Amino acid sequence: MKDAxxxxxxxxxxxxxFGGDAAAYKExxxxxxxAPTRPAAxxxxxxxxxxxxxxxxxxxxxxxxxxxxxEQLPVAANEAPVVxxxxxxxxxxxxxxxxxxxxxxxxxxGLMAHWRKPG
Amino acid sequence: xxxPSPALAYYERTACSAQWLAFNRALAIELGAGLPSEExxxxxxxxxxxxxxxxxxxxxNTLSELxxxxxxxxxxxxxxxxxxxxxxxxxxxxxxxxxxxxxxxADAADWTSGFLEGAYQTWFQAQGSPVGLxxxxxxxxxxxxxxxxxxxxxxxxx
Numbered sequence: 001m002k003d004a005x006x007x008x009x010x011x012x013x014x015x016x017x018f019g020g021d022a023a024a025y026k027e028x029x030x031x032x033x034x035a036p037t038r039p040a041a042x043x044x045x046x047x048x049x050x051x052x053x054x055x056x057x058x059x060x061x062x063x064x065x066x067x068x069x070x071e072q073l074p075v076a077a078n079e080a081p082v083v084x085x086x087x088x089x090x091x092x093x094x095x096x097x098x099x100x101x102x103x104x105x106x107x108x109x110g111l112m113a114h115w116r117k118p119g
Numbered sequence: 120x121x122x123p124s125p126a127l128a129y130y131e132r133t134a135c136s137a138q139w140l141a142f143n144r145a146l147a148i149e150l151g152a153g154l155p156s157e158e159x160x161x162x163x164x165x166x167x168x169x170x171x172x173x174x175x176x177x178x179x180n181t182l183s184e185l186x187x188x189x190x191x192x193x194x195x196x197x198x199x200x201x202x203x204x205x206x207x208x209x210x211x212x213x214x215x216x217x218x219x220x221x222x223x224x225a226d227a228a229d230w231t232s233g234f235l236e237g238a239y240q241t242w243f244q245a246q247g248s249p250v251g252l253x254x255x256x257x258x259x260x261x262x263x264x265x266x267x268x269x270x271x272x273x274x275x276x277x
Contacts, residue, residue: 073241076175090180090246091247094248094252097272098249098274100209100274102276103273103276105255106255106256106275
C-alpha cells in the first residue's frame with residue numbers, strides 16, 4: 001500500500017542526498033498569463049504554394065442551415081430597392097415579349113455540326 | 120482557308136492567357152468527351168449564373184442603359200461587349216469578342232455559349248424579366264470567322 005506522504009518523503013530524501021533546504025521547496029505551478037499578453041496565433045497569410053493536407057476526420061454534425069424560401073437576385077449595391085412610380089421602358093418590353101406566342105427554340109447542333117471543320 | 124484579319128488575329132492572341140490556354144483546352148476536350156453537349160451547356164449556364172451574381176448590374180430603366188450596364192461589366196473583366204436589339208418577338212443579344220471561343224476551342228463553342236445564356240438570364244431576371252422569358256443561344260454561323268455569339272431573350276417553345 002502506498003503512503004499518502006510518500007511524495008513529500010521522496011522530496012525530503014532527495015534534498016538529504018543532494019543537499020539544500022527541503023522546507024523551502026515548492027512545487028512549480030505555471031503562472032497565469034493574462035489573455036492579452038499571450039502570444040497570438042500567427043495570422044494566415046495567403047500563399048501561392050499549394051499545401052496538400054492529410055485527410056482530416058469529418059467535422060461533427062451541425063444543425064442544418066435553413067435557406068430562405070426564395071433567392072433574391074442581386075442588383076448592384078449602389079441601388080436602393082426602389083419601386084418605380086411609372087412602368088419602366090424595360091417593364092413594358094418584358095411584358096410585350098412575355099405576351100408573344102412562343103417561338104421555336106433554336107435547334108441543338110446535330111451530328112454534322114462539325115463536318116466542315118478542319119482536323 | 121483565308122488568314123484571319125489583323126483584328127481577329129489580335130483577339131486570338133490575347134483573349135486567353137498562355138497560363139490558362141492549354142488547361143482550358145484540355146478541360147474542354149475532357150468535358151466534351153465525358154458529357155453530352157446539352158449537359159455541358161447547362162453546366163456552363165450555371166457558371167454564367169454564378170458569375171452574373173458576382174457582378175450584378177444596376178437597376179436600369181431603358182434598354183440603352185441596360186446595354187451600357189452589361190458592357191461595363193464585360194469590359195471590366197475583358198469579356199468583350201454586347202448589343203441589345205428589340206425585335207418583334209425576341210430581344211436580340213449579340214455578344215462579340217468573349218474569350219470563350221479561344222479559351223475552350225471551336226469544337227466546344229456549341230456548349231460554352233451556355234455561359235452567356237446563364238449570365239444574361241440572371242441579369243435579365245434581376246431587372247424584372249418574367250420567368251417565362253428565357254435567354255437562348257442561336258445557331259452559330261459556321262462560315263462567320265468572328266468570335267460572335269448571338270442569343271435571344273424571348274418565349275421559346277419547349
